[in-house]
Amino acid sequence: MRIDVNAFLGAYPYRRVPGTAPDAVLRAMERVGIDEAWVTHLPGLFWQAPPEGNAWLYETTARERRLKPVPAVHPGLAGWEDVLGEAVDRGAPAVRCDPTYCGLDPAGAEMRVLTAACGAADVPLVMGVRLEDGRQRHPNDRAAELPAAAVRALIRSDDAVRLVVTHADRAFVEEVHFGSTPEEAARIWWDICCIWGPPEDHLETLLGTVGVGRFVFGTGQPLRIPDTSVAKLDLVELSDAQRSAIECDNVRAGLAG
Amino acid sequence: MLIDVHAHFYHDRTPRADWRERNASRLSAGAKIGITIHVASILGSWGRTSPTYFPSPADLPYGNDALLALQREHPDGIRGYVTVNPNYTAHARGEIVRCLRAGMIGIKLAASRRANDPLLDPICELAAEHGAPVLQHVWQHRRRDWPGQEASDAVELCALARRHPDVRFILAHIGGGGDWQHSLAALRAAANVYVDLSGSGADGGMLEGCVAAVGVERLLWGSDITMDTGWAKLRYLEHLLPPAELDLVRWKNAARIFPPGAFPSD
Numbered sequence: 001m002r003i004d005v006n007a008f009l010g011a012y013p014y015r016r017v018p019g020t021a022p023d024a025v026l027r028a029m030e031r032v033g034i035d036e037a038w039v040t041h042l043p044g045l046f047w048q049a050p051p052e053g054n055a056w057l058y059e060t061t062a063r064e065r066r067l068k069p070v071p072a073v074h075p076g077l078a079g080w081e082d083v084l085g086e087a088v089d090r091g092a093p094a095v096r097c098d099p100t101y102c103g104l105d106p107a108g109a110e111m112r113v114l115t116a117a118c119g120a121a122d123v124p125l126v127m128g129v130r131l132e133d134g135r136q137r138h139p140n141d142r143a144a145e146l147p148a149a150a151v152r153a154l155i156r157s158d159d160a161v162r163l164v165v166t167h168a169d170r171a172f173v174e175e176v177h178f179g180s181t182p183e184e185a186a187r188i189w190w191d192i193c194c195i196w197g198p199p200e201d202h203l204e205t206l207l208g209t210v211g212v213g214r215f216v217f218g219t220g221q222p223l224r225i226p227d228t229s230v231a232k233l234d235l236v237e238l239s240d241a242q243r244s245a246i247e248c249d250n251v252r253a254g255l256a257g
Numbered sequence: 258m259l260i261d262v263h264a265h266f267y268h269d270r271t272p273r274a275d276w277r278e279r280n281a282s283r284l285s286a287g288a289k290i291g292i293t294i295h296v297a298s299i300l301g302s303w304g305r306t307s308p309t310y311f312p313s314p315a316d317l318p319y320g321n322d323a324l325l326a327l328q329r330e331h332p333d334g335i336r337g338y339v340t341v342n343p344n345y346t347a348h349a350r351g352e353i354v355r356c357l358r359a360g361m362i363g364i365k366l367a368a369s370r371r372a373n374d375p376l377l378d379p380i381c382e383l384a385a386e387h388g389a390p391v392l393q394h395v396w397q398h399r400r401r402d403w404p405g406q407e408a409s410d411a412v413e414l415c416a417l418a419r420r421h422p423d424v425r426f427i428l429a430h431i432g433g434g435g436d437w438q439h440s441l442a443a444l445r446a447a448a449n450v451y452v453d454l455s456g457s458g459a460d461g462g463m464l465e466g467c468v469a470a471v472g473v474e475r476l477l478w479g480s481d482i483t484m485d486t487g488w489a490k491l492r493y494l495e496h497l498l499p500p501a502e503l504d505l506v507r508w509k510n511a512a513r514i515f516p517p518g519a520f521p522s523d
Contacts, residue, residue, distance in 0.1 A: 015438065017461045031496060133458055135434035136397065196457065197485030198286035199279045222461040227489035235286050235485055 001248040004034045004226065005094075005126070005255070006166040006191045006218030008042035009060065009067075010053070014138035019222045022060050022067065029066065032226045034219070038126075040070045040096045042223075045131075050074050050102065051083045058090060070096045070126055075114035076104055084117055093256065094124040094164060098131075099150070100143040106150035112157045119160030124255050126164040127151070129172055129194075131223060148175040155184045162255065166191040166218055170202035177210045185210075189255060191218025192246065197232045204236050212238075216255070217247045258508040260520065261287065261487070263392065263429060263455040263479030264297035266335075268323035270316075271303035280327070284334070286484045290491070293508070294520055298338040298365035298392070299324045310368040310394070310406035314348040317341060321356050328360060336519060338365035338392055343376045353383050362519040363427075367394045372409035373416040381421040388516045390425040392453070393417075397435030411440035415447040425449055425514040430481050432456025432490075437463055441470035448475075451514060454506070455479030459486045464493055473502040477511055 011020050019028055020042065029037055039061065044053025050072035061069040071087050073080055073095045087095045097114060099106040118125040129146045151165055155176075165176070168190055177185050192215055196202040207215065217233075219226035233243060241249075264283060267276035287295060299320035301312025312320070317340060324337040339356035341349035343366065353364055364384055370376050372393050384391050396408035411428055418426045426449060431437050433456030444450055452467055452475055467476055478494075480487030494503055512520055 015462070018465060019461060032492075132460075133434060136436050136458065136460075139400070194457075196483050199283040199484060200482055201278075201282050203485075225459050225461055225464075225489055225493050227492045228459045228486050231488040231492065232485040235289060235488070 001036075001244075002034050002217055003248050003251050004029070004037040004219050004221070004229075005164055005189075005216050005251060006128075006193060007037040007039045007221050008223065009039045009057065010042040010044070012042055012223060013046050014132075014141050017222055022064065025222055026064065026066065028221055028226055032230050034226060036066050036068060037221075038068045038070045038093055040072060040126075044072050045098055045101050049077055051077070051080075054083065054086075068093050070094045073097050073114060074102050075110040076102060080114070081117065084114075084121060084123065088121050088123060092123070094126045096126040098128050098146070100146060106146055107153035111150070111154060115154045115161045116158045119158040119162075122160070124162040124164050124189075126166060128166040129168045131167065131220075148172050148179070151176045151188070152179050155180055155188055162187045162189070164189045164191065164216065164255065167194045167220060169194050170196065170206060173206055173210060177214070185214070188214065189216045189250060190214055191216055192232055193218045193220045193224060193229050195232070197235045203232055207236065207238075207242070212242045212245050213250055213254075215246050216250050258293050258504075259291050259478065259491075260294045260296060260508040260511040261292045261480050262296050262427060262477045262511050263453045263481045264295040265482060266297050266299055266324060266327055267303060268299060268320065270305060270319055272305045273303065283484065284331070287334075290484065290488045294334060294336055296336045296338065296363065296511070296515075297324060297327070298340050300340055300365075300367050308405060312340065312342055312367065312369070314342065314345045317348070317352055321352060321361075325356065325359050325361070333521065337361040338363040340365040340367065341380065342367075342369045343374070343380055344369055346376060346379050349380055350383055353380065353387075357387050357389060362515050363389050364391045366391060368406035368408045370407055371413050373413040377417055378420065381417065381424050385421060385423045390427055390451075390514050392427040392429055394429045395433075395440065397431065397433070397437045398439030399435065410435070411443035415443050415450060418447050418450045422449055425451060427451045427453050427477060427514075429453050430456035430479070431467060432458030432460070432463060432486065433481060434458065438466060441466055444471050444475075451475045451477050451510065453477050453479040454490050455481035455483075455487055457483040457486050459489050464490060464497060468497070473498060473505050474510060476506045478506050
């Protein structure tokens with residue numbers, strides 16, 4: 001069983017990306033052996049009101065059991081509590097907010113309120129450090145990357161919240177993990193899509209220092225080819241239990257409702 | 258057969274205490290991936306006693322010699338690019354001749370001088386004379402100067418390639434940062450510039466874009482410092498290309514542009 005906690009559906013505004021439709025994402029999943037993907041409506045992340053993409057997301061994922069909706073929440077918009085409530089009612093495995101794309105202070109009042117609400121609702125909150133490599137972004141794509149300090153601030157701001165942080169690299173993971181108490185760090189999960197493999201061996205290092213239990217399988221598809229995350233795992237020496245933890249069991253044990 | 262046209266190794270006079278582990282990791286991962294030959298370079302002291310992208314004449318021979326030693330240690334698995342700094346013309350030309358005679362098979366230019374600068378001409382003349390390809394470090398669409406390097410982009414490399422039509426140039430790491438679409442647009446008409454697919458970037462649409470822009474005959478497989486993304490792109494290409502075209506990318510294009518006898522299959 002392999003669960004991708006970091007996937008999207010729909011077009012990207014800054015360049016043409018093939019394979020963004022649901023059937024194409026499903027074909028890519030079949031090609032690399034992904035059984036389930038947590039998906040967010042990609043164009044909506046760039047809208048003034050990201051939750052407006054959620055209706056389509058719910059409708060689409062309702063037709064395909066392998067796709068699980070991760071709806072977007074914008075805590076600066078009135079009614080965001082209803083968006084979160086709907087996610088709970090519909091059994092979404094998590095909600096997503098990328099604060100800098102919403103024009104929000106990533107550790108500001110709105111994000112802290114959302115964090116507390118996610119903790120109270122027992123719904124994990126997904127946040128991306130970035131969607132694309134900062135060196136290649138479109139000149140008009142100027143939202144800042146999520147700062148590590150914001151993740152530290154948010155995990156400290158609520159004792160119950162669980163965060164899934166996507167697209168982080170080794171330095172980011174280390175800064176947050178070792179800048180948190182063990183109890184705080186145990187409520188953060190990291191997707192592996194932007195952590196380097198050999199010869200730098202950042203993933204292998206982190207699995208040894210931070211622990212296998214903190215990592216989950218994610219790809220960033222279709223913006224990134226999903227083959228990358230599978231190849232990373234194939235290049236690390238892991239027991240069957242460790243590999244299963246990253247690919248599925250950590251999600252089931254720590255993030256599933 | 259699988260040739261990695263963009264590999265690196267380290268040595269004892271770099272800032273990295275883990276240099277042996279990194280070298281071993283590349284070879285070990287290469288065995289898993291199925292890499293037959295690592296075509297590698299060492300950029301001087303990697304920043305210890307001169308900047309990585311501006312290696313000094315004092316540091317370059319030590320790095321090149323370390324690579325020659327690795328080549329001797331792994332005669333079936335490692336080949337070398339001789340790394341030079343074009344700001345030191347006589348030194349660069351001497352180092353090229355010395356290292357090609359010692360068995361290296363290509364020339365590596367990092368980012369010590371723009372690719373379209375006349376100072377690269379004496380180096381390219383030697384490349385033509387020896388039939389050695391030039392691997393040029395490239396920032397895909399450089400919109401500004403970046404610290405630590407005088408990076409070139411594809412437009413500048415293509416200008417150099419037009420001046421030296423008999424030399425084969427390799428545009429480094431199309432996935433190594435920057436706007437790869439800008440590079441592909443520039444490369445369409447540059448028949449003597451090949452695209453190295455390495456780099457940490459593994460964007461959806463990148464490989465399709467490479468095939469569409471330059472055709473499979475000008476694509477070279479490589480990994481640079483992220484072998485996981487390199488392997489992922491290879492796996493993706495296995496679904497994108499028929500086997501005969503995949504073999505061009507895996508090794509046949511490389512075998513065609515490096516000097517005869519550079520690889521065991523020749």
